[in-house]
Amino acid sequence: MSEDICLRASNLSVFYKNRKRKLFSKNKKIQALFDVSFEMKDGEVLAIAGESGSGKSTLARTIVGINKDYTGEIYQKYDRPQMVFQDPYSSLNPAKKIGWLLKEPLRVDRSCKWSEAEAQKRVEEIMEEIELPLAILDRYPSQLSGGQRQRVCIGIALMRSPKLLIADEPVSALDVTIQAQILELIDNLHRKHGISIIFISHDLRVVYKVSDHVLIMKNGRVEEYGSTRQVYREPQAEYTKQLLKAAGIK
Amino acid sequence: MEIILDVTDLHIEFHDHDQPEVAVEDFDLMLGEGEIVGIVGESGSGKSMSALAIAGLLNRKSLTKSGRIMFDGTDLLTCDRKKLRSYQGDEISIIFQEPMTSLNPVKRIGWQVEESLYIHHREISKEDRRKRAVEMLGSVGLADAENVYYMYPHELSGGMRQRVMIAAAMIGNPKILIADEPTTALDVTVQAQIVELLKKINRERNTSIIFISHDLSLVSQLCQRVIVMQHGNIVESGRCSDIFSRPRHLYTKRLIAAIPRIDLGDDKDRR
Ligand SMILES: Nc1ncnc2c1ncn2[C@@H]1O[C@H](COP(=O)(O)OP(=O)(O)OP(=O)(O)O)[C@@H](O)[C@H]1O
Ligand SMILES: Nc1ncnc2c1ncn2[C@@H]1O[C@H](COP(=O)(O)OP(=O)(O)OP(=O)(O)O)[C@@H](O)[C@H]1O
Ligand SMILES: [Mg+2]
Ligand SMILES: [Mg+2]
Numbered sequence: 315m316s317e318d319i320c321l322r323a324s325n326l327s328v329f330y331k332n333r334k335r336k337l338f339s340k341n342k343k344i345q346a347l348f349d350v351s352f353e354m355k356d357g358e359v360l361a362i363a364g365e366s367g368s369g370k371s372t373l374a375r376t377i378v379g380i381n382k383d384y385t386g387e388i389y390q391k392y393d394r395p396q397m398v399f400q401d402p403y404s405s406l407n408p409a410k411k412i413g414w415l416l417k418e419p420l421r422v423d424r425s426c427k428w429s430e431a432e433a434q435k436r437v438e439e440i441m442e443e444i445e446l447p448l449a450i451l452d453r454y455p456s457q458l459s460g461g462q463r464q465r466v467c468i469g470i471a472l473m474r475s476p477k478l479l480i481a482d483e484p485v486s487a488l489d490v491t492i493q494a495q496i497l498e499l500i501d502n503l504h505r506k507h508g509i510s511i512i513f514i515s516h517d518l519r520v521v522y523k524v525s526d527h528v529l530i531m532k533n534g535r536v537e538e539y540g541s542t543r544q545v546y547r548e549p550q551a552e553y554t555k556q557l558l559k560a561a562g563i564k
Numbered sequence: 565m566e567i568i569l570d571v572t573d574l575h576i577e578f579h580d581h582d583q584p585e586v587a588v589e590d591f592d593l594m595l596g597e598g599e600i601v602g603i604v605g606e607s608g609s610g611k612s613m614s615a616l617a618i619a620g621l622l623n624r625k626s627l628t629k630s631g632r633i634m635f636d637g638t639d640l641l642t643c644d645r646k647k648l649r650s651y652q653g654d655e656i657s658i659i660f661q662e663p664m665t666s667l668n669p670v671k672r673i674g675w676q677v678e679e680s681l682y683i684h685h686r687e688i689s690k691e692d693r694r695k696r697a698v699e700m701l702g703s704v705g706l707a708d709a710e711n712v713y714y715m716y717p718h719e720l721s722g723g724m725r726q727r728v729m730i731a732a733a734m735i736g737n738p739k740i741l742i743a744d745e746p747t748t749a750l751d752v753t754v755q756a757q758i759v760e761l762l763k764k765i766n767r768e769r770n771t772s773i774i775f776i777s778h779d780l781s782l783v784s785q786l787c788q789r790v791i792v793m794q795h796g797n798i799v800e801s802g803r804c805s806d807i808f809s810r811p812r813h814l815y816t817k818r819l820i821a822a823i824p825r826i827d828l829g830d831d832k833d834r835r
Binding site: 330364365366367370371372400401402403404449452453457458459460461462463465482483486488489490491492493494516517518557560561562 | 578580581604605606607608609611612613661662663664665719720721722723724725727745748749750751752753754756778779780815818819822823
């Protein structure tokens, strides 16, 4: 296996329980991903795109270890990938203040002991990067706007400078001006710290701007996978062509 | 055009910190019957707070509100709870920005979509309710509506949940529909479908719509008028076409300039 592969999924199939819905329906598993394979090099940005319900979040949750019912293989060079979840509100503990939430990843850091002063300094750095005023540290998640919460989630994931970041629709609630800013932030991290990023988005314009490779999904299957430039210039799958056309790109 | 909603001098201030924090200041909005008005503005500028106030959903102790929100001869800001509740979900309905804040995790999708019919229209039979709910789920583009009806929120993808919420908000035939970033989790194809659906209920049922979005191209497709907010204030408002062709305010200009454009022949766009 080559040294610089940081993540590889081979023939990944993922299942969910199918609880009994109606009286006579069969109680079998449902399959959400079918035979998904791809690999990522260190420092690469891989985008996952595709229609709603196609399995993008399922794939992300399987890589970080939340979905456990799968077959196939996942190889990861680094432990603890960080994930930014799609629904900011439900991923933030409503009983804790923003300052506390940002420091949480540092408290559980076993590789390094953070003093209170160091932790505070790190929090302030991150707040500056996600362009939020420090006054917000003293608030609860419910006291923020939707876009502010989304940025806090990104901040939490970045606190420990992860090697692999998985961001599920991280900019969907943000207007283009802040979107551009966050994308720049991600891009900077990527360049400065060489982190690898999986970037899930339904916006093909954003995908083009940020990614090196792209994985196009539909109904739990990979429709197309390749270098972003190549896929946008010469899409092979009919579905990719449709998507690009609908987005006004081709 | 008859005025259906008249908001004047809306002011919202939070008191749960040392210093009071103004979230909305001098907000005015006149909404005509059958009109679609857009609200755009930076993150944190007060769009959702204004929307929640209009929907009668800002009742926290730690906040003060002033101004007037006139609907149907009643001031929604001061009227009693009972009256307010008779409007909520029936005459005035809201699609929330974050689906999981409004969906009940332990109830099936069918229940969530039918809830407002159950509360306000007890005359509708159980079977009819179910039929309407399934039909509504279909019209927001959920392919397997019969099945989705029996599922729980956590079994759906982000975009599917968002569409469930849209279905739930529309089922009761509201006079005013407030849509707070209703399509953020949706791809362009489904987005276009939702925009068509909004246009359709606006045309067929004369529903007035307040459409909050950070996506200027959606706003210009759907709305006649638009309001631009910044730091809790309205900084610009007027006809969509005027504002987008001749933006006066700096933020509006920045918004328009930041719309991503893609030129496949040219790679300087990319990193
Ligand atoms: N816990 C679960 N139990 C059963 N089915 C599930 C569960 N979670 C997701 N699913 C189903 O798996 C499929 C893929 O969902 P997923 O959340 O991965 O989609 P997605 O591509 O992220 O979509 P979106 O863009 O709308 O977020 C959907 O049909 C969904 O209903
Ligand atoms: N309880 C609170 N205490 C203090 N400030 C609050 C509270 N709740 C909300 N705010 C502030 O009110 C302002 C307006 O929030 P609002 O949710 O209306 O923004 P928005 O325009 O909808 O933004 P977004 O596009 O990010 O959703 C924000 O700056 C937010 O931080
Ligand atoms: Mg998803
Ligand atoms: Mg908002």
